[in-house]
Amino acid sequence: MSENYSMTIGGEAVRAPGTFGVVDPATGEVAEQAPDASREQLDAAMAAAQAAYPAWRRDEAARRKALLAAADIMFTRSEEIGRIITLEQGKPLADATMEVVGAGVWLKYFADLELPAEVIQDDANARVEVVRRPMGVVAAITPWNFPLLLAIWKLAPALLAGNTMVLKPSPFTPLSSLKLGEVLRDVLPPGVLNVVTGGDELGAWMTSHDVPRKISFTGSVATGKRVAAAAAPDLKRVTLELGGNDPAILLDDVDPAAVAARLFGAAFQNNGQVCSAVKRVYAPASVYDDVVEALAEQARAAKVGEGTREGVQYGPINNEPQYERVGELVAEALAGGARAAAGGGPIDGPGYFFQPTILADVEDGARIVDEEQFGPALPVIRYTDLDEALARANGTHFGLSGSVWGADADRAAEVAAELECGTAWVNTHLALAPHQPFGGFKWSGVGVENGPWGLYGFTELQVIHRSKA
Structure with missing residues (x-):
């Protein structure tokens, strides 16, 4: 075991009551241990995200600055984090390093993406403006094929819009997301990004939790249907990317x-x-x-x-x-x-x-x-x-x-x-590409990621109507 991985909750390194083994697919043997979060730790992560939300959503300039700083970390530490991806995912180091670089490209794109308000009426009677507001806390659940990049596909637009996040990676590839939480602790205010790890039970706790207002999930059709069903009673918004043929x-x-x-x-x-x-x-x-x-x-x-x-x-x-x-x-x-x-x-x-x-x-x-x-x-x-x-x-x-x-x-x-x-x-x-929407028809998903359309998926429309009468 070469590194002691910790979760990120409220900006702090957090251990768990137990751990689970992470297998190196090149050997079929356990190579590292990852924290196995308890229900109480998930509650703490949700509470931290909720507490961080009011200040985070009000400071757009700080959000953009933080995303640019996060991009720089991806660029400068790409091989270090890439080696973690190769260990847990199996892909060649050159591809893993490029995955981290790609994460930086996505972060930089969203840091610079505009989120304009639209004035739809401005006359003697009223000024009517349509603005996009953040939703609150986002629960993100990510797969094992591109564990870091697909986390950033969710994190970058969600945070730019003013949301905070609790991220759960696949139990097959938790290490790169744990590392992501670690390297961003000095870039993001405490609670803005929380990273918890565990098995399928943890994912079920997240999707039924009463704090998140949005679930962004990438994975199988079967699990995506369960996510949608879990979100329905609370009318949580969902983005589901469920694969293709x-x-x-x-x-x-x-x-x-x-x-x-x-x-x-x-x-x-x-x-x-x-x-x-x-x-x-x-x-x-x-x-x-x-x-x-x-x-x-x-x-x-x-x-x-x-x-x-x-x-x-x-x-x-x-x-x-x-x-x-x-x-x-x-x-x-x-x-x-x-x-x-x-x-x-x-x-x-x-x-x-x-x-x-x-x-x-x-x-x-x-x-x-x-x-x-x-x-x-x-x-x-x-x-x-x-x-x-x-x-x-x-x-x-x-x-x-x-x-x-x-x-x-x-x-x-x-x-x-x-x-x-x-x-x-x-x-x-x-x-x-980061500016190109990505989503599917039929069972391949609900909603899109990337581009302004992906950003809009992490917002709610609000009308500001000012009477002049």
């Missing part, structure tokens, strides 16, 4: 060799553990075999290993349940007649390593096509009719994002407009 449709004029590397990168970034990654590829019959082989070449060349080793591109799957799920979906597809053009199973040895896998001769109806695999396995589905491919791409409860690839960009854009999803990319995928 993102299709990539290749048109018949596509050059497989030209797009293979970008398509593979969009599917296998973070070892396929990205909500909006390509999860299934629809390729026309005329180029199907070439597409499969081009992707298989990329998979066979990929370097998988422990995240601090030189040249490693992909680490392990983050946790044992997800590792077993990916293995089960791949094995079931192969048993059903699919062909592994590359990969096809686990990598021998310790840890949760899995071969980058390209599955050919697989159809809609297979679980690995119909469900979100969230791992390093990509099915490629043959089609002969574009309208049918679109119908199959849209024929799911998910609707987070998708992409269309072709030599004629205008034609590809017309097809992309038919996708039922929050973001439709043309000749690219996973092109995310």
Whole structure:
């Protein structure tokens, strides 16, 4: 054990009555211990956030200054915090460091984002102004695939708007969020950001707690539905980002060799553990075999290993349940007649390593096509009719994002407009940015994150009506 991690409550380092083990996915062994918060400690965190709220919401200049200072910490300590992410999440150190840098970029963006009032009437009768007010305390629950960046996606707009926060990270990746709380204690006033860690029970306590006025959650559909149900009795506002099963449709004029590397990168970034990654590829019959082989070449060349080793591109799957799920979906597809053009199973040895896998001769109806695999396995589905491919791409409860690839960009854009999803990319995928709204249709979520639209999600509208009569 290399570091003694503590929670942040009311600006202070706080231990818990007990701890739980945090597994290094590269070894499958417990590497660190994290605090296991009690119900009383959650109450204390909520009370601290509530007490900090009145002063914090009134000082916009201080909020912007604090977010800029937080961004500077992310930039200057990116490798230090990145090493923690690699330990708990498994991704290569270069990717983990860039996650921290990205957190700084998001913080800086929101620190500079305007939150203007709107004057909708100013005449002899009245001046009517619409302003956006903060909500109060926000409960944020974050996932294990991008543990720091996705915390910042919530923290930056919530705090800029004038809210305070209690943050609970995934129990698989609590360490980077605990570190975040620690490094921001000197930047944020006590109580503005509180970080507590624990298991699913702690999350249930948070969502039903009577203090938060907003819950921002990123995770599975099943848990998101439980969050929404828990929020309903108190009419808490919610933002839910619940994952996707993102299709990539290749048109018949596509050059497989030209797009293979970008398509593979969009599917296998973070070892396929990205909500909006390509999860299934629809390729026309005329180029199907070439597409499969081009992707298989990329998979066979990929370097998988422990995240601090030189040249490693992909680490392990983050946790044992997800590792077993990916293995089960791949094995079931192969048993059903699919062909592994590359990969096809686990990598021998310790840890949760899995071969980058390209599955050919697989159809809609297979679980690995119909469900979100969230791992390093990509099915490629043959089609002969574009309208049918679109119908199959849209024929799911998910609707987070998708992409269309072709030599004629205008034609590809017309097809992309038919996708039922929050973001439709043309000749690219996973092109995310802080100024661009991110959210999903159908079961992929409620509300959006990022850009002014994400900021508005942490506010309530208020009308200031001044009579001149």
